[in-house]
Amino acid sequence: MTGVEWPALIGALREVERLGQADSGVLSFGEAPVGGIFVEQGRVCWVAARGLQRRLRDLLRAHSRMSTEQLEGMYERCRVEGRLLGETLVDEGIIAPGELQRALRRHSAECLLDLCRSPRATAWSSHGGRGYAPRFTFRPVDLLFDSVAIVYPELQAQARQELSDFEAKGRRAVAFVRDESADSLLPLAETGGYGVEPMLGLSRGLASLPHACLELGATPSFTLSTTEEGETVLLWWRGPLLFAVSCPDRQSLAELTAHHLALQ
Numbered sequence: 651m652t653g654v655e656w657p658a659l660i661g662a663l664r665e666v667e668r669l670g671q672a673d674s675g676v677l678s679f680g681e682a683p684v685g686g687i688f689v690e691q692g693r694v695c696w697v698a699a700r701g702l703q704r705r706l707r708d709l710l711r712a713h714s715r716m717s718t719e720q721l722e723g724m725y726e727r728c729r730v731e732g733r734l735l736g737e738t739l740v741d742e743g744i745i746a747p748g749e750l751q752r753a754l755r756r757h758s759a760e761c762l763l764d765l766c767r768s769p770r771a772t773a774w775s776s777h778g779g780r781g782y783a784p785r786f787t788f789r790p791v792d793l794l795f796d797s798v799a800i801v802y803p804e805l806q807a808q809a810r811q812e813l814s815d816f817e818a819k820g821r822r823a824v825a826f827v828r829d830e831s832a833d834s835l836l837p838l839a840e841t842g843g844y845g846v847e848p849m850l851g852l853s854r855g856l857a858s859l860p861h862a863c864l865e866l867g868a869t870p871s872f873t874l875s876t877t878e879e880g881e882t883v884l885l886w887w888r889g890p891l892l893f894a895v896s897c898p899d900r901q902s903l904a905e906l907t908a909h910h911l912a913l914q
Contacts, residue, residue: 656834659766659797660850662687663790665774666694667846675776679765683773687762693787696754699761706757707735713749714739736786751786759796791846798836802827809839809891816895816906817841823895824849826856835892842896852894856885872907 666677671692678686685699711721724744728735736754739745745753799806809825816823822842826835835853837844844852856875872886875894882897884906897903 653767653831654763654797654801655766655769656829656836658769659762660794660846662762662766662772663794664846664850665772666692667790669774673776675774678773678775679770681771684770685761685765687758687793690787694758694790694793695787697758697761697765697793699764702757702761702764705760706753709753709757710736710739710745710750713753714745716744747786751788754786755788755792755796758793759800762793762797763800789845791840791844791849794837794846794849795839798827798838801829802836802838805891806838808888809893812888812891812893813839813841820898821896821902823893824852826853826892826894827890828892838891852883856883856892856894874903 662677662679666687666689669689669692673692674690676686676688685697687697688695707721707725711718714721716724724738725735727733728738736745736750740747740750795806805827809827813823813825820842822840822844824840824844825838827838828834829836835856837849837853840849872884875883875885882903884895884897884903886893895906897906
């Protein structure tokens with residue numbers, strides 16, 4: 651998938667992330683809206699894009715093992731009764747809650763990529779009281795990872811595997827992939843609770859590193875950098891992936907360096 655306006659996509663998710671925990675509504679795309687991010691209590695419920703409505707039914711059918719005819723009959727019944735198809739499938743035991751969330755997340759990522767093929771104005775509109783079921787919601791940063799993984803499907807598993815070696819209480823790490831078309835670093839995975847905003851700040855601070863490596867004609871096995879907040883970050887490349895692990899103190903820096911060298 652090409653032609654994604656990553657700044658627009660990340661900016662929309664940052665806007666959702668800045669909402670309060672009590673905020674619910676929809677972030678619409680376009681002056682005449684062509685889709686939007688539906689939010690309940692500050693978390694994403696799903697994303698809808700014009701022309702992709704049927705794609706969600708295809709994903710639900712794959713998870714439910716229903717025939718096309720059976721699912722279409724269920725869809726029509728839900729439409730008449732004013733119910734949500736996915737939640738009805740869960741309530742009636744046809745699919746598991748985890749399967750519904752995976753389908754919603756995949757569909758949401760596909761829709762968001764479609765909405766961000768060109769810059770569009772966004773507008774937030776809230777609704778009062780409970781509007782969307784919150785039990786299948788997810789974080790804006792989860793949607794960011796899902797979206798990047800669609801474009802780079804073979805790299806996310808590799809990134810998560812390597813980051814798992816560095817998980818520890820109080821330690822934060824991010825794996826980026828350099829997107830050639832956007833000339834920017836896109837996050838694929840994280841540990842330690844990074845959100846969209848902090849990762850965006852980190853990627854801005856590291857953006858010059860790929861260019862420096864190209865100019866030098868070599869990729870260092872690992873190096874150090876300092877963030878705008880003065881935090882020391884241990885960096886290394888693994889093929890197209892750039893890993894950044896925070897080092898809150900000297901002891902952590904020594905441990906991470908020794909661990910990294912042991913893996914070489």
